[in-house]
Amino acid sequence: MMTSNSQSDRLDKVGATASLLCAIHCAAMPLVVTLLPFIGLSFLAHESTEWALLFASAAIGVISLCWGYREHRSNRALAVLSLGLALLFCGRVLEESGIGWGAAAMVIGGCTVAASHLVNRALCRMCRTCNASHSHNLAEDDSEDAGGRA
Numbered sequence: 001m002m003t004s005n006s007q008s009d010r011l012d013k014v015g016a017t018a019s020l021l022c023a024i025h026c027a028a029m030p031l032v033v034t035l036l037p038f039i040g041l042s043f044l045a046h047e048s049t050e051w052a053l054l055f056a057s058a059a060i061g062v063i064s065l066c067w068g069y070r071e072h073r074s075n076r077a078l079a080v081l082s083l084g085l086a087l088l089f090c091g092r093v094l095e096e097s098g099i100g101w102g103a104a105a106m107v108i109g110g111c112t113v114a115a116s117h118l119v120n121r122a123l124c125r126m127c128r129t130c131n132a133s134h135s136h137n138l139a140e141d142d143s144e145d146a147g148g149r150a
Helices: 004-032 047-072 076-097 102-149
Strands: none
Touching: 004 047, 004 076, 004 102, 047 076, 047 102, 076 102
């Protein structure tokens, strides 16, 4: 059975990877859009693909970071995720409007969402380390108390 800690780690890895792929997609699309039909990948240039990547990144991010928040209770990763998603959504809207900075906003947003997963993993690991040492210290205190009473 998978523990919530390993599942949270796995979701963070998937989320960071998906976000980085989204950033690469946004950065490369203006350069390769004319080549895609020739290599059978024209679906990557469709608006529906872009929105699907964005929503998948958002869903994985929210699920993973909320899971991590239950463990570490820090808002830092959620704040970074919020900034990244705002940049992604604004960039997508700017792209559809034909305003020039949309792709840059989406690349920065994708990297920021990926960073939120890395922050979440670091917070979860620190929390596990603190919990492990705290549990170890409690066990030592209990054994000393039991030894002192005997």
